[in-house]
Amino acid sequence: MDDLVQGLRAYIAERYLDMAPEDLPPDYPLVSNGLIDSFNLVDLALYVEETFHVHIDDTELNANVFDSVDGLAALIKVRS
């Protein structure tokens, strides 16, 4: 698991779910299973923009664009 995936997983697990990062599988479908809600997604998009300088439009905050930690990491890699 690379640093990007680890970092994103820690942010999501600790900030939105109050759980140990290692308990969250990086391919777990967070958005389609509703584990993080739209308010979390708005926060996550801002975090990604500030940290990785990658813009995720609000219209993209859905499970088709990214659904898991792995999916978000892949999106960041493609765009940066």
Next chain:
Amino acid sequence: MLPPGDTLAHILAHHLETAPDRGAVVLMGRSSETHLTVRQLLDGAGVYADQYKASGVRPGEVVVDLLPPGAPLLFAFLGGVLMGAVPCVLPFPTEKLDPVRYRENLTALIQVTHPAAMVAEPALASELREALPHDPAMKAILGCSDDWKEGSGAQVPDLWEGLMRGPQDLALLQHSSGTTGLQKGVALSHTSILSQLAAYLPALRLSDEDVVVSWLPLYHDMGLIAGFLLPLLAGVKLILMSPFEWARAPWMLMQAVSRHRGTLVWLPNFAYNFCAERIPDRALKGIDLSSWRAVINCSEPMYASSHQMFSNRFIPYGIKPEALTTCYAMAENVFAVTQGPIEGRVTIDRVASESLQRRGLAEPEAGGSQRVVEVVSAGPPLPNCAVQVVGEEGQIVGERQVGELALRSDCMLSGYYNRADATQSALRDGWFLTGDLGYVADGQVYITGRKKDLMIVGGKNIYPQDIEQLIGSVPGVYPGRAVVFGIADQELGTEQVVAIAEIDPRHPRGEAALGLDIRRSVSTGSEITLRHVKIVDERWLVKTSSGKLARSANREKFLTEQGRTRIGSESE
């Protein structure tokens, strides 16, 4: 200000006759706007009224509106009003929602309410026709269609059967979410709704120049009354957006106020924090909020810190600090019970924490090193509402004593629909027992907590038993051994939901996987997401002598373990 007429249909007919071409509603989307005049809105409603009538719905029967945000949702609701039915808006199924759970909730509603019709988007309507259990009262589950032609009665108020209804007849039903909420429909008469507006509009100093802006869902009392019926019946313009679009693009609210010179907005407390912290500067370029007369905090515990964050963030864009105000409202009173100052400063009561918690007395701070709680005033009761504070033995308690708030007004519910039992237990000698705890000082009402276990998450009332039931159905959870409660989170400005579930030793499985299953079950079966999930063994949960799980005792234990003792009661 409110036109003459003693039912909703009479008032709508008055608007149609006197100002048919006035702009009534602007539906604001991400990139486009739809403007509806009074005539267009009621023409659309007439089409739905004709569909209901053709399906055999009669005046006085309940019609359930399951449409997503947009013009058809409004037409479907008002169609019910025009033909004298009793409309009721319920949430439409979002993508994440489990269709089985959604149908279970509708079934729970049908078993109590027995609606005559439901209206939904075509795909959902055909799914519901197949899957919902048969109810003899249900005449049709209608799939709304663009092909529906303008009805004969659309533009001719004389043909509206709604004009034949009496002021004491029911005008609409309102529900909170979950099985428990859906089985307790708040039934409101025309008189109650109009009496509420007669008292509330002057308290807001409403004028024809006002423009209401709302992203609130119409299945919520604040959305339906403040964010829809109030501007429509009072004849002021409404700018309405989808709650789903707003949640992903919260700056739409500021854009709407700026572009349409919005003056009045109602928000649940969490939205103050969300807007203050999650709107980037680039989304606020050129925004002018100087028209904003009142931002009204309502429907969940209010924090002084949330007001501070909001005004700090938006003062550079022209908002006036005195625009921030408060309100205490409930569906059982149609909407507002109190209203804080309009264009004046909200009172923040600084009281001694120790005395408030231990003795239920809100003593003004005495200075020195004592710990202080800031309680935000909800304002004085509206002129038509009386508020009493009731002690544990049912006695009326004095100034600054905390007790349950009881309410009496001329705009109260007719009852919980088909639930004489629930109506009877909520009313005592004509007073409605709110379940909210608070005190009165200098004529102002302060809310400090709740007597019931009800949670308020992002402004929505959530019953913990509904969430516990969802968790109880997850394989690996010991049946009946799940407890759910809310804890105050000042950073988010709302309650966070905690679930504690006992693992079933007969179905051993990994705690991490079980925790994820519990979260998924709650997210896809309700309107909330869980922030904290704790899996415990059979020794952890606190039970009463009769073996029941005590929510408050388990909440205390959880907070103590987290080192956050009594944070909830301190900041509510």
